[in-house]
Amino acid sequence: MPSLLTGSQLQTRARHLITHGRLLxxxxxALAAGIAWWLALKVPGVAAQYPYYAPLGAVACxxxxxxxxxxQGFExxxxxxxxxxIAVPVILIGDVSVVAVAAVVALGVLAAGMPKLGAGQDWIPIAALFVLLLGGDNPQEYSFGYLIQxxxxxxxxxxxxxxxxPPLHLDGAIAGLKNFRDTLALQLSDMAAAIGESWPPEHEEWSQRESRLGELGQEVRSAVQLADRSRHGNIRRRRHQRDLTADYHSLQAMERIAFHVQNMTEVLAGAIWRTPEATPLPPALVEPLGEALGRTAEAVADWDSEGSKMTAAEEAVExxxxxxxxxxAAEDRVQATASLGMDLRRILLIVRAESGPGSETVDQNAAA
Incomplete structure (x- = not known):
């Protein structure tokens, strides 16, 4: 039988469930809609006739x-x-008709094209149509009650x-940055392994990962931007502090590294499968190239320190x-290898500039 969970483990699992983004x-x-409905029934005046719009407002924002x-609420x-x-003048001109309905919808859709309205754009034709069809003889009162609720x-x-x-979404940024760095290191490591195999190499997964690096960079940037936006107006930000400026710097560095890794992937794949005659890798350079790739992969994975791995990578590349x-000098064709070597050198320059103590501030207890 599986062992029973302790109280602490149950509490941890419950907390993860409760703070899961979509469920939360x-x-x-649901809570906001219920409270809004309860309050809407107590609103005095003409707005009391339209309590059903209050839960709608709670959900909309x-x-x-x-x-x-x-x-979103303001918009x-x-x-x-x-x-x-838009709707009130159309109502004052004449009765509800096919022409009036078409007119307010057309005007509403046109007005929805105004810039900087955001989420409010979708509500313009809907509000105009509701006022026309449901406002009756008192469209001004209906509009006022609708807006108040x-x-x-x-x-x-x-x-x-x-x-x-209130979610901070810091965990997504932390995990995304780590995954991006690990993927870059894995790509370099896989290329180093391919160099050491009998040619042509048996596995080709790394050669098909080029576009994924760009997609991953975009996903991580979105995660960091979401974490940044989630701090504004959030009462929990003081308890879960993180230097997102440093995260942006790290992300930019990884994006630059990804550019060089993508270029290396294309060059190496070409040297192996596409144009081996035009861009060969001289046999004498295979071993030092594999060593430089492997050491650089270790340096990228060991991003947070300036230890022996970084020094070993720089020595291997040199x-x-x-x-x-x-x-x-021996008149070998070295264009492909030289291109790979220059990319490795640039990667290590980026890592050297971005690594070191204090380069990242991680709060592992940050809420998702």
């Missing part, structure tokens, strides 16, 4: 970050106001999002460059 957002949206929730209210302004829902939604486990010079 669903719980907060729910967003993975606090600042994003506030922005939604702004879009509604524009829709009301939506405002109640937006305020509730923002408040709930701010107070109930040895490779010397061997290239000797082979060139």
């Amino acid at each position: 957002l669903a719980v907060k949206a 729910m967003y993975p970050t606090v600042a994003g929730s506030a922005r 939604t209210l702004l879009g509604l106001a524009v829709g009301f302004v 939506m405002l109640v829902g937006v305020v509730v939604g923002i408040t709930v999002n701010m107070l109930l486990f 040895n490779l460059m010397q061997q290239i010079t000797a082979s060139a």
